[in-house]
Amino acid sequence: MDQRRQQQQRRRPVNVAEIMAQIRRRIEQKKRDLKIGTEFDDLAAMKLKPLPDPQQVKSLKTPDLYGEPGGPRTGSFSMKNPEPRVQLVDPFTRPLLEFEKPNVSVEALFYSSRGGAGRFLMIIRKFTRPLLKLFLNLDAYVYEQAHVNQVLRNQTITVYERLHQQILDLRDRDDQMLRRIDYQSEWIEWMQTLRDQTAHYVKLLHGIQTNLVAELTTLAIENQNLRSRLAEMTDQLDLHGKREAIMEEQVQRIEETRTPLAQADETAALAGNDIPDAHPDRS
Amino acid sequence: MKIALVVQRYGMEINGGAEYHARLIAEHLAGHVDVEVLTTCALDYITWKNHYQHSFDFVNKIPVRRFKVLRPRDPVAFGRWQERLLRYPHIAEDEVKWLRLEGPWSPSLVRYIEKNRDNYDYFIFFSYRYYHTFHGMHVASHKALLVPTAEKDDITVFSIWPPLFARPRAIIFNSIEEREMIVGLSESAGAIPGDVVGVGSNIPERTNPAEFRKKYDIQGPFAVYVGRIDQNKGCAELFDFFQRYVADVKSGLKLVLIGSSVLPIPNHPSILHLGFLNDDDKFNAIAGAEVLLMPSQYESLSMVTLEAWALGKVVLANGRCEVLRGQCLRSNGGLFYENYDEFAEALRMLEQRDWLRRELGFNGRKFFRRNYSWDVIEKKYLSLIETLEQQQPKPPAPPIRPLWKRWGFSK
Known part of the structure; x- marks a missing residue:
C-alpha cells in the first residue's frame, strides 16, 4: 500500500489534449524545418544539365555565308563586294532592231542590176508591170508580210518589257536581302555577346550551387549528430529518473525501519483514498 | 421480469461488434432478470445466409430463438441501391426497401415479436440500422429499448431515422458522441430517457x-x-x-x-x-x-x-x-x-x-x-428499467394491417 502511494506521488499528471497540442506544434516546427530540407532535396534531385561549350556553338558567320576572311568567296551574296549591275535599256527609247526596220518597197520587185542588161531587164519589167499586176497581186503579198513583221515586233516588245520588270523586282529583293543580312549580322553579334555573358553567369551560379549543396550536406550531418546526442541524453535522463525512483524507495525503506509505528499510522490514514489495482505487477 | 434482446446475429462464433456486445449484455443481465435472445439464423454478415439449423437453442445458458432469413443479401444490388439513394432524391419507401435489401430480411422475427409482445416485459433492440430493429420497434414500441450502436456514416441522412429514434421508451448509448449525434438527428430522442452505458468486457485476472x-x-x-x-x-x-x-x-x-x-x-x-x-x-x-x-x-x-x-x-x-x-x-x-x-x-x-x-x-x-466495469453497466441497465417501470406505460402500437385492408379492399 505504501509502495503504491509512493508510485502515485511519483506520477506525473498527463493531459492528452496538451500532449496532442504539443505533437501538433512539433509537427508544425518539423514542417518548417522540412521546408528547407525539401528545397535541399529538390536541389539534390535536380539533374544538372551539361553547360554548352561556347567553342562548340556554331557561329552563323561561317565561311559558307561570308567566306574566310581573305579567302575565296563561296557564297553568292556579298555585302562588301556587290556584283556590277548591267544598265538596262528603255524599250521605248532604244534604237530599232534589224528585224524591226520597215519593209522594202513593192517597187523593189522590179529593180535589177545597174549594168546594161539590168537596165534592159528593168525596161522590159516596166512594160510588163501592168500584165504582172493583172496576174499577181504583189502589193498584197508585201503588206501581208509587213503585218506579220509588226505582230512579231509587238510580241517581242511585250516579252522584253516583262523581263525588264522582273529584273527590276529582283534588284529590289536583292536590296532587301542585303538589308536583312546587315540587320541579322548585327543581331547575331548582340546574341553572341549575350551568350558569353550568360555562360559566365551560369558558371558563377553553378559554383554557388555546388558550394551550397556542400554546406547543406554538412549542416544535415551536424543536425543528425545533434539529434543522436539529444536521443542519447534523453535516454540518460530516463535512466537517471529510474535511478532516482529506486533511491527514493531505498530511503523510504530506511525510514520505515527507523519509525515503523509512525509509518503504519500514516498508511492507515491514506488507505481509504486509494484505488485498488488488479495488476500491481504491471502498474 | 422477462426481457428479450433482439439482435441480427448471435452465437459464440461472433467475437466483435454489436452482436458480441449483445451477448455480453445478455449474459450479465441473466443474473438479474429472465433473458431471451431473438435473432436470425444468419452467421455471415455479408450475405446473411441461414447457417444455424435449430430454431431454439441455448448459448452459454441463454435461450436463443432463431428465425429464418427470407432471402440472402445480394451485395451488388444492395450497393447499387444505396448508391442511388445517396445520390438522388427519393422517398421514405425507398429507404424501407434499402433496409430489406441490406438484410437480414426476416419477417418471421418481426411477426413473432408482434404476436408475442405481451409475453415479454421489454425488448432491447441492438443496432438501429437493420430490418428487425426498424419493424420490430414499430410493433413493440411501447416496450422497446434501443441500443443504437450508431456511428457517423453516409446513411445517417436517411429520413426514416428521426421517427425511429423517437419511438423507443429508452435509448442506451455507447458514448457521449453517439448521443450527441442521435439527438442531432432527432430532437425527440433527447426527451426520451436514456443513459450512456456502453459495454464491459470479461478481462482475465492474470495475463501472461x-x-x-x-x-x-x-x-x-x-x-x-x-x-x-x-x-x-x-x-x-x-x-x-x-x-x-x-x-x-x-x-x-x-x-x-x-x-x-x-x-x-x-x-x-x-x-x-x-x-x-x-x-x-x-x-x-x-x-x-x-x-x-x-x-x-x-x-x-x-x-x-x-x-x-x-x-x-x-x-x-x-x-x-x-x-x-x-x-x-x-x-x-x-x-x-x-x-x-x-x-x-x-x-x-x-x-x-x-x-x-x-x-x-x-x-x-x-x-x-x-x-465500464460490469457492476456499473448492470446497474445502469437495471436502474433504467426501474425508471421505465415507474413511468406511465405507453399504449401498444396498433397491429400491422394486411395490405388489402390498408388499400381499402375490405370495405
Whole structure:
C-alpha cells in the first residue's frame, strides 16, 4: 500500500489534449524545418544539365555565308563586294532592231542590176508591170508580210518589257536581302555577346550551387549528430529518473525501519483514498 | 421480469461488434432478470445466409430463438441501391426497401415479436440500422429499448431515422458522441430517457505476455491491432502509416495483427499476422504490447480499446472517429492521429517514453473501472428499467394491417 502511494506521488499528471497540442506544434516546427530540407532535396534531385561549350556553338558567320576572311568567296551574296549591275535599256527609247526596220518597197520587185542588161531587164519589167499586176497581186503579198513583221515586233516588245520588270523586282529583293543580312549580322553579334555573358553567369551560379549543396550536406550531418546526442541524453535522463525512483524507495525503506509505528499510522490514514489495482505487477 | 434482446446475429462464433456486445449484455443481465435472445439464423454478415439449423437453442445458458432469413443479401444490388439513394432524391419507401435489401430480411422475427409482445416485459433492440430493429420497434414500441450502436456514416441522412429514434421508451448509448449525434438527428430522442452505458468486457485476472511471446516467437517491442483486418476498419491506412514510420524513424517496433483478414497484408518484416486467436492469447498479446493501435474511423464503441485500457495499456486511435477521440480525451488514456505526421509523432513519443505509456495506461484503467466495469453497466441497465417501470406505460402500437385492408379492399 505504501509502495503504491509512493508510485502515485511519483506520477506525473498527463493531459492528452496538451500532449496532442504539443505533437501538433512539433509537427508544425518539423514542417518548417522540412521546408528547407525539401528545397535541399529538390536541389539534390535536380539533374544538372551539361553547360554548352561556347567553342562548340556554331557561329552563323561561317565561311559558307561570308567566306574566310581573305579567302575565296563561296557564297553568292556579298555585302562588301556587290556584283556590277548591267544598265538596262528603255524599250521605248532604244534604237530599232534589224528585224524591226520597215519593209522594202513593192517597187523593189522590179529593180535589177545597174549594168546594161539590168537596165534592159528593168525596161522590159516596166512594160510588163501592168500584165504582172493583172496576174499577181504583189502589193498584197508585201503588206501581208509587213503585218506579220509588226505582230512579231509587238510580241517581242511585250516579252522584253516583262523581263525588264522582273529584273527590276529582283534588284529590289536583292536590296532587301542585303538589308536583312546587315540587320541579322548585327543581331547575331548582340546574341553572341549575350551568350558569353550568360555562360559566365551560369558558371558563377553553378559554383554557388555546388558550394551550397556542400554546406547543406554538412549542416544535415551536424543536425543528425545533434539529434543522436539529444536521443542519447534523453535516454540518460530516463535512466537517471529510474535511478532516482529506486533511491527514493531505498530511503523510504530506511525510514520505515527507523519509525515503523509512525509509518503504519500514516498508511492507515491514506488507505481509504486509494484505488485498488488488479495488476500491481504491471502498474 | 422477462426481457428479450433482439439482435441480427448471435452465437459464440461472433467475437466483435454489436452482436458480441449483445451477448455480453445478455449474459450479465441473466443474473438479474429472465433473458431471451431473438435473432436470425444468419452467421455471415455479408450475405446473411441461414447457417444455424435449430430454431431454439441455448448459448452459454441463454435461450436463443432463431428465425429464418427470407432471402440472402445480394451485395451488388444492395450497393447499387444505396448508391442511388445517396445520390438522388427519393422517398421514405425507398429507404424501407434499402433496409430489406441490406438484410437480414426476416419477417418471421418481426411477426413473432408482434404476436408475442405481451409475453415479454421489454425488448432491447441492438443496432438501429437493420430490418428487425426498424419493424420490430414499430410493433413493440411501447416496450422497446434501443441500443443504437450508431456511428457517423453516409446513411445517417436517411429520413426514416428521426421517427425511429423517437419511438423507443429508452435509448442506451455507447458514448457521449453517439448521443450527441442521435439527438442531432432527432430532437425527440433527447426527451426520451436514456443513459450512456456502453459495454464491459470479461478481462482475465492474470495475463501472461511472456507465454504469448514464446508461443508465437515474438521478440522485441510490438504494437498490436486486434479485430477484423478490413479496409473499412482503416487497416490499409494503418499498414501504409506503419511501414512509413518504421522506415522514417528506423524503429524496431513490430506490428502484430490479430484477427481474420479480408485484406491483403503487406509482406514486411515488421508486420506479423497471427490470424484469429482465442481470448487468452488475445489478452496476453494486448498485455505484452507497447501500444494498441485502433485505426477504424467508424466506431460507436471500440471494445478492444476498452479491453486495452482495462489491462493498463495505452491506445493510439484514429482521431477522425469522434467517439474514439472523445474517449481518449475524457480518459486521458490514449493519443490519436488524423494524418501520417500525427501518427508518426505520437507513436514515436509513445515508443520512446516509458513513463508516458505508463501514465496513460494507468489513466485508461481508471477510466475503464469507473465507467465500464460490469457492476456499473448492470446497474445502469437495471436502474433504467426501474425508471421505465415507474413511468406511465405507453399504449401498444396498433397491429400491422394486411395490405388489402390498408388499400381499402375490405370495405
